Amino acid sequence: MNLKSIHIGKLIHKRVGEVEMPVGRIEKFMKCSEDEIESMYRESSIDTFLLLRWSKLLEYDFFRVYSGHLILYAPPSKRYDISRPKDNLPAFRKNIYTEEVKSFIIEKIVSKKMTMNDVVLKYKIPKTTLSKWIKKA
Known part of the structure; x- marks a missing residue:
């Protein structure tokens, strides 16, 4: 996808x-x-x-397709502290990784297009999470 x-x-x-x-x-x-x-x-x-x-x-859940897009192509900015909500919008877990996102990231690492450190820096995915994905793949 x-x-x-x-x-x-x-x-x-x-x-x-x-x-x-x-x-x-x-x-x-x-x-x-x-x-x-x-x-x-x-x-x-x-x-x-x-x-x-x-x-x-x-x-x-077709909305998860868009969440996957946001995770990959619009990672959270460091300019704003989103951990402290300043309005009445509901607070969600900061990352929901779909299977498509996991597959995309694992393919990048396995094909050596990106290193684990590259992924951590670009997509803000914790290294421990990446390690778990790779072990399961």
Whole structure:
């Protein structure tokens, strides 16, 4: 999966095929027509409410695709202390590593494109976490 360039419509369409979801069930759950569903498959991005509905229907967390992108391509800045929330937004664990992210990182290390230290510096993934991933791979 390409986490750098996400086309959510294609991913949704792929998941629909994997679970063999009937179009009638999708239409009823999403409260839209078959044409509207086909249109969503062609969209590279969709409204978060619709993405939440797709995630529930297909029992797949499509938001994690975006979390993976953030981990790899927008690591947290050191300018801000995010450990002390200054607003009322919910606080989440700082890192949630999906299998796609793990595979991407392990492939970089195994192919010698990056060292473990490079990964630690660029993606802020703890060295102990990397070691565990490599042992399991």
